[in-house]
Amino acid sequence: MTRMPPRTNVAGGRVAASRGVAFSASPVLQVKMPAWRSRVVLFVLFMAFLTLAGRALWLQGMSTDFLQKQGASRYARTLELPATRGKITDRNGQVLASSVPVKAIWAIPDDVQEAPKDKLRELAKLLGMSDAELRKKLDSDRNFVYLKRQVEQDTADKIVKLGIAGIETRKEYKRFYPEGEVMAHVVGFTNVEDTGQDGMELGSQKTLAGVTGSRRVIKDRLGRIVEDIEAVREPHDGKDLTLSIDSKIQYIAFTQLKEAVEKNKAKAGGIIVVDARTGEVLALANLPTYNPNDRSVLTGAQLRNRVLTDTFEPGSTLKPFTVALALDTHRVTPSTVFQTSPGKMTIGTATIGDSHAHGPLTVAQIIEKSSNIGTAKIALEMPAQEMWEMFTNVGLGQQPKFGFPGAVAGRVRPYKAWRPIEQATMSYGHGISVSLIQLAHAYTIFARNGDLIPLSFTKVNDSPIGQRVISENTALQMRRMLETVVAPGGTAPQAQVPGYRVGGKTGTAYKIEGGKYVKKYVSSFVGIAPMSDPRLIIAVMLDEPSAGSHFGGTVAGPVFASVTANALRALNVAPDSSVTNIIIPKDALEESM
Amino acid sequence: MTGRLSFVVTAMLVLCALSLVNAQYQARRLFIELERAQSAARQLDIDWAQLQLDQSTLGKNSRIEALARRDLNMVSLTPERTQYLTVRDK
Numbered sequence: 001m002t003r004m005p006p007r008t009n010v011a012g013g014r015v016a017a018s019r020g021v022a023f024s025a026s027p028v029l030q031v032k033m034p035a036w037r038s039r040v041v042l043f044v045l046f047m048a049f050l051t052l053a054g055r056a057l058w059l060q061g062m063s064t065d066f067l068q069k070q071g072a073s074r075y076a077r078t079l080e081l082p083a084t085r086g087k088i089t090d091r092n093g094q095v096l097a098s099s100v101p102v103k104a105i106w107a108i109p110d111d112v113q114e115a116p117k118d119k120l121r122e123l124a125k126l127l128g129m130s131d132a133e134l135r136k137k138l139d140s141d142r143n144f145v146y147l148k149r150q151v152e153q154d155t156a157d158k159i160v161k162l163g164i165a166g167i168e169t170r171k172e173y174k175r176f177y178p179e180g181e182v183m184a185h186v187v188g189f190t191n192v193e194d195t196g197q198d199g200m201e202l203g204s205q206k207t208l209a210g211v212t213g214s215r216r217v218i219k220d221r222l223g224r225i226v227e228d229i230e231a232v233r234e235p236h237d238g239k240d241l242t243l244s245i246d247s248k249i250q251y252i253a254f255t256q257l258k259e260a261v262e263k264n265k266a267k268a269g270g271i272i273v274v275d276a277r278t279g280e281v282l283a284l285a286n287l288p289t290y291n292p293n294d295r296s297v298l299t300g301a302q303l304r305n306r307v308l309t310d311t312f313e314p315g316s317t318l319k320p321f322t323v324a325l326a327l328d329t330h331r332v333t334p335s336t337v338f339q340t341s342p343g344k345m346t347i348g349t350a351t352i353g354d355s356h357a358h359g360p361l362t363v364a365q366i367i368e369k370s371s372n373i374g375t376a377k378i379a380l381e382m383p384a385q386e387m388w389e390m391f392t393n394v395g396l397g398q399q400p401k402f403g404f405p406g407a408v409a410g411r412v413r414p415y416k417a418w419r420p421i422e423q424a425t426m427s428y429g430h431g432i433s434v435s436l437i438q439l440a441h442a443y444t445i446f447a448r449n450g451d452l453i454p455l456s457f458t459k460v461n462d463s464p465i466g467q468r469v470i471s472e473n474t475a476l477q478m479r480r481m482l483e484t485v486v487a488p489g490g491t492a493p494q495a496q497v498p499g500y501r502v503g504g505k506t507g508t509a510y511k512i513e514g515g516k517y518v519k520k521y522v523s524s525f526v527g528i529a530p531m532s533d534p535r536l537i538i539a540v541m542l543d544e545p546s547a548g549s550h551f552g553g554t555v556a557g558p559v560f561a562s563v564t565a566n567a568l569r570a571l572n573v574a575p576d577s578s579v580t581n582i583i584i585p586k587d588a589l590e591e592s593m
Numbered sequence: 594m595t596g597r598l599s600f601v602v603t604a605m606l607v608l609c610a611l612s613l614v615n616a617q618y619q620a621r622r623l624f625i626e627l628e629r630a631q632s633a634a635r636q637l638d639i640d641w642a643q644l645q646l647d648q649s650t651l652g653k654n655s656r657i658e659a660l661a662r663r664d665l666n667m668v669s670l671t672p673e674r675t676q677y678l679t680v681r682d683k
Contacts, residue, residue, distance in 0.1 A: 095649040179649070
């Protein structure tokens with residue numbers, strides 16, 4: 001019996017539990033706790049909630065901007081939308097300058113330090129520099145170092161593939177100039193930032209340059225763009241520029257000039273070809289020149305655009321303007337005779353002279369033989385003011401408006417200060433300075449029927465309106481005279497062109513160094529072709545020819561002839577002369593200086 | 594009655610929510626496609642510029658002249674060797 005009761009007890013206990021005990025009868029409630037304990041708990045809980053609410057308020061109200069910015073910076077990205085710089089093409093659409101995307105390679109030096117040696121060696125090889133050079137660049141305190149800029153895409157891809165930590169790339173543009181040195185002075189070049197530095201690249205910087213755009217986007221985990229957050233600021237590519245240059249004629253002009261500079265051992269040279277109908281510059285070349293694709297070694301002499309920025313005393317090439325003025329004001333006719341004997345003339349204290357004593361010459365012969373005395377005598381019959389106006393009207397001494405940077409004005413002194421000797425020497429192109437492009441420009445009055453049109457480096461669609469300087473009749477008379485210059489009796493028979501009637505004027509002048517004339521020469525020739533219906537004006541200048549002759553006819557004349565022959569053929573101009581055999585007299589007349 | 598109405602509204606709500614999710618998904622997919630097409634267009638532009646450049650490089654006068662003179666043994670024509678024909682207008 002003693003074994004049973006516990007069992008009953010247990011069973012009885014279970015029964016009671018399953019039935020439940022009334023809440024109020026719960027023994028737990030019977031325990032009396034001090035009242036402050038529940039209050040403490042309540043208070044702590046309340047404070048905790050208050051803190052949370054306060055924190056929420058703080059985050060929501062006070063630092064919301066900061067937090068949103070932080071958030072955005074973790075998923076939103078601002079992308080730069082690059083704009084391409086406009087292309088430069090020649091008049092026929094051939095590309096002369098074009099920007100191609102390349103990569104700049106930069107590094108965070110601290111991060112690269114741990115990179116394995118062989119990978120760095122490979123990197124140096126890809127960058128085309130020695131290990132030491134690379135190490136020197138990486139040995140820097142800054143946290144951004146350009147290793148190399150304008151790296152071509154293929155090479156950049158290989159560098160990225162090396163997977164060196166701390167080596168990054170940045171997109172940029174490199175400008176390529178397929179025509180290289182031939183076009184260098186016309187087109188100019190840009191710097192690594194793709195900003196124009198010289199030539200038309202600088203002159204048309206505003207229209208060529210693009211405007212970069214930007215957009216803000218959300219990127220997903222894989223780096224894909226998921227959404228635009230703000231309106232996209234579209235990039236605007238630069239406008240393409242169509243030059244007036246004809247790359248065929250440019251090439252002809254450049255190669256012929258180069259040949260002449262080498263043959264005559266000249267220090268420098270320049271040539272410009274202008275379309276007489278539209279005023280477009282078809283070719284402009286300078287020597288020495290440079291390769292715009294590789295400008296690691298550049299000298300000032302190479303960069304100089306002599307045609308536009310160098311002024312020289314033109315010499316006899318200016319005589320036609322003096323004569324044209326006299327003809328236009330009916331002071332003389334082409335057959336008026338002037339006595340140039342004995343080849344010397346004293347004005348005031350100075351004496352001027354001709355290289356040969358010619359005796360009596362008609363006005364036409366004065367041009368043909370290039371007589372200084374004849375021209376001076378014509379000039380002295382005219383008031384200084386009229387001569388000054390003539391020079392000014394054809395653009396000499398005036399700031400040119402060609403839309404080309406660096407063009408100079410030259411110098412024509414105010415007529416009030418002219419003394420008679422100065423007026424005389426100025427009539428044959430001394431004591432006055434001009435640039436070659438100004439000369440070519442001035443000759444448009446002869447090539448056209450007496451009017452001057454503006455020159456343009458960009459393609460012209462409508463023929464420009466000219467400004468009349470001399471009468472049509474005078475222009476025609478002058479053209480006839482200029483044609484005699486290249487005839488066997490003139491100063492430039494070497495400038496004859498087989499198949500075409502051409503004309504022009506030689507110029508040979510001493511150079512001025514330190515305010516004094518020195519025994520160094522500038523030989524020039526300005527010509528017009530074909531004479532029956534002028535199409536081209538070509539001006540050639542050679543600086544310090546030193547291989548024997550220094551006369552414009554023998555030095556610059558042949559350049560004019562070969563450029564004209566090839567250029568007219570390239571332009572499909574029909575020949576206007578049946579003469580195919582050219583006679584150049586053995587000792588052609590040397591002009592006066 | 595109210596039980597059924599709320600069931601219908603709940604169902605509509607769920608449907609709307611699902612369609613929103615779907616629309617969002619479609620929008621992102623299309624956007625990525627657009628992005629891809631745009632970058633392809635950019636790449637084509639770059640290729641076009643590169644090809645134009647190549648054309649200029651290969652077609653530059655100095656190269657043509659060198660090829661004509663050296664490889665093809667051509668000479669420049671002179672007026673003496675040129676026959677000019679005049680076509681009379683009828």
